[in-house]
Amino acid sequence: MSMRGDSGRHDDAARAGWLYYVAGNTQDQIAAKLGVSRQSAQRLVSLAVSEGLVKVRLDHPIANCLDLAAKLQARFALDLCEVVPSDPASASTTLGIAEAAAAEIERRLKSPDPIVLAIGTGRTLKAAIEQLTPMECPQHKLVSLTGNIAPDGSAAYYNVIFTMADTIKARSFPMPLPVIASSQEEREMLLAQPMIQPALALAAKADVTFVGIGDLGPKAPLYEDGFITETELKALQKAGAVGEIVGWAFGRDGRLIDGITNDRVSSAPLPSRERSLVVAIAMGERKLPGILAAVSRRLVNGLITDELTATALLSG
Numbered sequence: 675m676s677m678r679g680d681s682g683r684h685d686d687a688a689r690a691g692w693l694y695y696v697a698g699n700t701q702d703q704i705a706a707k708l709g710v711s712r713q714s715a716q717r718l719v720s721l722a723v724s725e726g727l728v729k730v731r732l733d734h735p736i737a738n739c740l741d742l743a744a745k746l747q748a749r750f751a752l753d754l755c756e757v758v759p760s761d762p763a764s765a766s767t768t769l770g771i772a773e774a775a776a777a778e779i780e781r782r783l784k785s786p787d788p789i790v791l792a793i794g795t796g797r798t799l800k801a802a803i804e805q806l807t808p809m810e811c812p813q814h815k816l817v818s819l820t821g822n823i824a825p826d827g828s829a830a831y832y833n834v835i836f837t838m839a840d841t842i843k844a845r846s847f848p849m850p851l852p853v854i855a856s857s858q859e860e861r862e863m864l865l866a867q868p869m870i871q872p873a874l875a876l877a878a879k880a881d882v883t884f885v886g887i888g889d890l891g892p893k894a895p896l897y898e899d900g901f902i903t904e905t906e907l908k909a910l911q912k913a914g915a916v917g918e919i920v921g922w923a924f925g926r927d928g929r930l931i932d933g934i935t936n937d938r939v940s941s942a943p944l945p946s947r948e949r950s951l952v953v954a955i956a957m958g959e960r961k962l963p964g965i966l967a968a969v970s971r972r973l974v975n976g977l978i979t980d981e982l983t984a985t986a987l988l989s990g
Contacts, residue, residue, distance in 0.1 A: 917964020928971020
């Protein structure tokens, strides 16, 4: 194989990945077509996947996943439910569901009729947006439900609206606010700013919304990312909070926790679950109490999760 630097190597890997996954060539055929050894062809195909040059989606319907999705949909009156296979050896909280969420987002964006798509924030959504295929969607509007300013004034790392807008070429409406204001008064003042009103109005009439669910255990994302203090986390836990969606903390009964941090959250309210689709993308044991509360009390009416989480939800 010629040594042409990273760019040339990526070109070779992309070509090998295309020949293997799209054109259906064997590794021997790829080796012959690229003029490399079989071992080099194998390495190039692997590199195409590891570098994200090739994105693999499983289209074969897996019976157990379909069965679990149907049962979840019936049990919790969900308008959309998708269950992906679990990898028991993986500790990832995004594997599989990020790809499924990307496919669902793309399906919505392919609509020729204009839609308003609202988006939350977090690790799972970031992983999903990274899987999106570049598209041209000037007819759609993309709105963030939550602020994009971290406590230190920098751009919030897991806020995905800018990356998504760049990928799909849609008009975007960010929320140039801190996720959680320093006081209730500051929150009211910030939300009253004229530049925020279009985003809030759009969020309220979103056609479809995609959100993550954050747990409120010791490694709560809100705490680890510096949005709330350890004292506030413990106060939320003591008040019975089991999860949060775009900063809004809620208990097992699905009700928002009174006070503590909720009176300082500058996120838009969740769009109506009666008039629109609000899809949670979440999996894993730590998130289970939050997911269960969200689907039981209809904070969301759509769910993309994995087999292990789905089984636990149905046994709970």
